[in-house]
Each structure stands twice: as structure tokens, then as C-alpha cells.
Amino acid sequence: MIIRNDDLPSKLTLYLRRFLYFLTKERFSKKLNYDWHKTSNRFDLINQIIKKKEFKSYLEVGCQSDVNFSKIIINEKVGVDPQSGGTHRMTSDQFFAENISTFDLIFIDGLHVYEQVLKDIDNSLKVLNENGVILIHDCLPSKIWHQTIPQTHSSWNGDVWKSIVKSRAREDIDTYTIKADQGLGLILKRKNKNILTHEIKNFKNLTFKDYYTHHNEFMRIVDEKDIFEIIN
Ligand SMILES: C[S@@+](CC[C@H](N)C(=O)[O-])C[C@H]1O[C@@H](n2cnc3c(N)ncnc32)[C@H](O)[C@@H]1O
DSSP: OOOOTTSSHHHHHHHHHHHHHHHTTTOOOOOOOOOGGGGGHHEEEHHHHHHHHHHOOOEEOOOTTOOOOGOOSSSEEEEEOOOSSSSSSSOOOHHHHHOOOOEEEEEESSOSSHHHHHHHHHHHHHHHHEEEEEEOOOOOSSSSGGGGGSOOOOOTTHHHHHHHHHHHTTSEEEEEESSTTTEEEESSSSSSSSSOOOOOOOOOOOOHHHHHHHHHHHHTTGGGHHHHHHHO
């Protein structure tokens, strides 16, 4: 994900944060070679799912300049963002506190921080229609710098990936990551068909090295061509 220029800290700030992270948190230089130019983008996949499943209602958490939101073709569209885009000018927490609607497909792409993504997932599960689908953007960072908290690089996925690992250990939901467009988490409200048994004491404390070493198991990465077999 590329952050808007007005939200992006200066190059010097990013550099200093990287240096600090390197000194105090983690040093790991290996990277995963995802080539997102060779995969479908999020709006094509979302529209394909909507069409195939005959979905009628869509919620997007975090809309920014509506790059994705404006391309979604569906009867009812709700978009939530405290700054710009969508239909509701508020945070996802505020939205879920007052919302009474339910949705067939929910796309989570708001604040890219583990704790907030977990809240967005839990709140989404409460208003997801039966057989509905939750998608989460930015789940597969390629390099350590793309997933630091705070942000240290202009291309930033945040630590969304940790919320997928945590979801993978839950029995009541079935979680995957589609290998497309920065990694699209996929959550279905049904019994977990492949629970993560890896012993993890604190998900927030997982390192990029942990992710690099176990990403297939942690994220349950699937090819985009397999989506419909999974969600049917
Ligand atoms: C990566 S952008 C969204 C991009 C958009 N979904 C797309 O695909 O084109 C993230 C957006 O999340 C918004 N955001 C930040 N914190 C939020 C929160 N607590 N609730 C909802 N949106 C939030 C930001 O204002 C920003 O516009």
C-alpha cells in the first residue's frame, strides 16, 4: 500500500525510525519475492466474488480516495473513513458502535495496526450475513520495513499479518490469505478447517523472521484461482 503524501512522515523521519527499529527491535534482511503486478487487483477479485455469490451489500473500512470503493459494483455500498472517501466520515469503531445494517462482503483496509484489525474483524463478524465473506488488505509484507510499527517506509502494510495469524488459531472462523494485491486475508464464518497449532504466546510479539520462516503455515496462503472452491 502506498500512503497519501499528506499522511506520509518526511523521508528523514522514516529513515530515523528505520535506524531506531534496527537498533532496538529486529534486524532481518531476507525478503519474500511477491510480484503483485502478476496478480489480480483487489477490486477485480471483490467484484468477481460479489457477482458469483450474488451479494447485495458491501462495507469498506478505510476508503481513502475511493480507488477501490468507486469500482465496486453492488446494490448497497457503505464506506467508512475518518478522513476521506466512502459514505461515513468516522472511525470503524464509531461506525460499528452505531451501525444496525448487515453485509454480505466486508473489506477491511483501515488502520493497519494489529490491535485495530482484530477489532475490525470481531466487529465485522457480528454484522456479516450468513455465507458472507470478510477480506482484509495488506496481509503479505515482502520486507521487514513494510510491516514495522510505527511506519518506516513509504510502502507500508503495517502488522496486519499478525491479525491473520491470530485468526488462524481460532476454531470458530476459517482464515486464508489470497496471494494477490499485497495479500488479501479471507475470513469465513465457519469452523476452522485447518487450525494453526504452532505454539504462540503473544501474537503481537511475533517477528518478521517468524513470519518469513513460517509464512505458508501462518498465513495459509492460497492462489487466487482457488477462491471459489474455498468459499463455496
Ligand atoms: C490504505 S487506505 C484505504 C485504501 C482503500 N481501501 C483502497 O483500497 O483504495 C487506509 C485508510 O484508512 C483510514 N483509516 C485510518 N484509521 C481508520 C479507522 N480507525 N477506521 C476507519 N478508517 C481508518 C485512513 O484515513 C485511510 O484513508
